[in-house]
Amino acid sequence: xxxxxxxxxxxxxxxxxxxxxxxxxIELGWRCARHGCLYFQGFVHAPMLPIYGVGGLILxxxxxxxxxxxxxxxxxxxxxxxxxxxxxxxxxxxVAFGTWTWDYDGFSTFHLNGRISLLHSTFFGxxxxxxxxxxxxxxxxxxxxxxxxxxxxxTILLTIFLAINIILTVAATIRISERANDIPPSNCFWExxxxxxxxxxxxxxxxxxxxxxx
Numbered sequence: 001x002x003x004x005x006x007x008x009x010x011x012x013x014x015x016x017x018x019x020x021x022x023x024x025x026i027e028l029g030w031r032c033a034r035h036g037c038l039y040f041q042g043f044v045h046a047p048m049l050p051i052y053g054v055g056g057l058i059l060x061x062x063x064x065x066x067x068x069x070x071x072x073x074x075x076x077x078x079x080x081x082x083x084x085x086x087x088x089x090x091x092x093x094x095v096a097f098g099t100w101t102w103d104y105d106g107f108s109t110f111h112l113n114g115r116i117s118l119l120h121s122t123f124f125g126x127x128x129x130x131x132x133x134x135x136x137x138x139x140x141x142x143x144x145x146x147x148x149x150x151x152x153x154x155t156i157l158l159t160i161f162l163a164i165n166i167i168l169t170v171a172a173t174i175r176i177s178e179r180a181n182d183i184p185p186s187n188c189f190w191e192x193x194x195x196x197x198x199x200x201x202x203x204x205x206x207x208x209x210x211x212x213x214x
Contacts, residue, residue, distance in 0.1 A: 006140045007064060010147045010155045012057060015139065017158065019056020020048035041101065041206050043165040044172055044197060051089055055082055055124075059131045060139065071129055078128020083121040090115035097170075098177035100210040172197035180211040 024047045042049045058081065066077070093099055104111040110118035147155065171193045175185070179199065185191045202209060 004064060006143060007061065010152055011143045012060075013155050013159050013162070014143060014147065015056050015060045016050075016053035017048065017162070018139075020050055020053030023049040023052020023055070026052075043162075044169050044205065046161070046165050048165075050166070050169075051086070055085060055127075056131075058082070058085065059128060060136070063132045063136045069132065071133075074129050074132050075125040077125075078131075079121050079125035082124035082128065083116045086120070086124070087112065087115045093173075094212060097173045098181075098212040098214075099173055100212075101206055101208065103208070103210065168193075168197070172202065176202045176209065177211050181214050 020042070024042050027041070027049060059078070062077070062081070090100065090102070093101065100114075103114040104117035104120070105114035108117040108119055171190070175190060175193045175197065176199060179194070185194050197205075
């Protein structure tokens with residue numbers, strides 16, 4: 001097996017899926033513990049949080065090349081790298097879609113512009129340690145034996161499913177912002193999005209979403 005043969009399309013899809021679903025479960029458990037309530041943010045038709053999916057991919061690729069196992073350094077790398085990633089995603093969402101789906105202002109005393117917080121960044125650092133020491137090598141061995149034959153076909157179907165969810169999720173997020181700013185749908189696709197993912201659906205799906213009004 002080539003040294004970096006595990007860095008391939010099929011494995012990326014499964015790492016993304018595993019991380020996105022695991023992140024969804026963590027967030028669900030966190031909210032149940034703190035608020036005693038359930039709501040299913042993530043993709044509009046899948047129990048996955050894409051920010052965690054990409055975060056998992058970042059760690060999977062990072063620890064392919066960074067192999068030094070030092071708990072403190074790994075923690076700091078995860079703390080800084082994933083916090084920077086979360087800050088960028090929050091900023092990009094506001095600029096591109098005119099929405100916020102999380103805001104740490106009021107939740108934590110130690111936060112930066114409401115986009116990242118010390119508590120969550122600590123979780124990220126801890127997650128990086130767990131990933132490098134417990135997950136990375138096991139994931140590579142598992143995927144090497146798992147992604148073969150029919151599983152590759154399933155992976156392609158999973159990719160299509162994820163792509164559809166990404167398109168619909170992004171479109172629904174765009175339209176809640178446009179509706180708040182009295183922008184009507186411009187074609188039948190956006191009319192479909194308004195019908196399927198109206199404000200009632202969006203508030204139920206993302207109770208804490210904040211729309212920026214122009």
